[in-house]
Amino acid sequence: MSPCPPSAVEVIGHQWWWEYKYPDLGITTANEMHVPVGKPVQVAITSADVIHSFWAPVLGGKRDAIPGHVNYIAFRADSVGDYSGQCAEFCGASHGNMRLRVLVDRDSAFQGWVEDQKGGPAVPPKSSLAEQGKTVYSRSACIGCHTIQGVSPGIIGPNLTHVGSRTTIAAGLFPNDSAHLARWIADAPSLKPGSLMTRMQPPLTDADIAALVAYLQSLR
Template identity: 45%
Template sequence: MKRAAVILSSALLQSGCGGVQSALNAQGPSSAALKALIIVIVAVCVVVWIAVMIVLVAALLRRRDARAVPDHVLHRPVMAAVAATVVVVAALTVVSFQATRRLAPDENAAVTIRVRAQQWWWQFDYEDADPARAFRTANEIHIPVGKTVRVTLESADVIHSFWVPSLAGKQDLIPGRHNVLTFRADRPGIYRGQCAEFCGLQHAHMAFLVIAEEPEAYDRWVQVQRAGAVEPENPEASAGKTVFMTRQCAACHTIRGTQATGTTGPDLTHVGGRRTIAAGLLDNTRGSIAAWIADPQTLKPGNNMPLVPLPAEELRQVSAYMEGLK
């Protein structure tokens, strides 16, 4: 346990999930429409607040006895305020409707991804007309810059919410229902996404990354993802593969091209090429992988990965194997 604690402390020092996460850093048409809506609403609220403050100060400074003022004169400001409220609310409703139209599904999307949310990680299936060209990954998606991406959303357990503030608005993932969201990235970058609906103990640790890259780079990434797992290049990693296949790991995880075909946990075929592990909890380093395997419940209490006791040597071997799956 002392060794696990040392590894855990080292991993936590390295932890973090990079990427931009701000609705004001709009990098696509959907997020730009929502940003404009935010600015309009804030501006209108500021003007209304200033107007109310002016009227309040004027009323406080007024010396005249209100009882001497005719009723119809007193009613004029009230009627004006009611009329102004109706106009403002109606205008904001129209503006909001126009903004949300930009989030409507696009059937002509270049990329279609089926997103399945689980407590507390994300499964991403890249769909294709040819099933042999489809593939699965987890907690990190790549998209081509300038191309519309269509995501179909579903949940395996409770209500979650898919939100990439820099690229699109929120959309819920509801058990038994399929929702759809489309978005586009206009420039390359790493954008952080997050579950935006409280979904349990580790809701705050349910993040993912969207990597927007030029179409050529995206195509290269897709070719790598469609291939099976690479074979270990050194004896330590080869021994780690043996440990993985003979322990409980292979019953919960899939590594394409091997005998591991479990579906309970994330697909690990190319886990070594991802930037983070545990849904954005830790940077993807060998130390972090070892810490996660050694004691996942300390790092992320309540998650569904059981503790698999491994001797120190086997822990090193498995972490070497995981690191090499790129």
């Protein structure tokens, strides 16, 4: 991908979620894009697999996300708010479930988000359920697909370093609460057809899932 100017965001479409990189800030996140209110943002858009289309209707037109090619769109959001969007190019079984959100923050809130995202993952307290969950994460297939800074280097699925700070999971399909996160971990394809996050074999126990949920929710 070509270099981006300051205040730019790189968008990478995946089946069926969105990856966001802020190259000048050293931040990688997923599905929820944060931008400061009243400031121009240039978005560079590509795809890791098939053709997608990035579309946040209130903020601008559609731009295709094409493997091996970069398209651009620029916008300035003049009102703080939560702006919904959607992949607008049929891309497979869960095309209709490939949502996105652009969260337009006041400058102070955006700077606070940046500082939080640039920090490392939270360290769970000793002997806590979250610490047990970190152990479950580290011995499971999770580490092969996901990045948690300093814990695992996976690149297939979304970066989870600060997943607990996101308001939704599964590309905006469900709220990021313990009940939905547990169901997602247990059997993602039953909630999102075609999901590449298959059921673990052997399946995690209910106790393992509860601990893993506690760990992931601690990553703010």
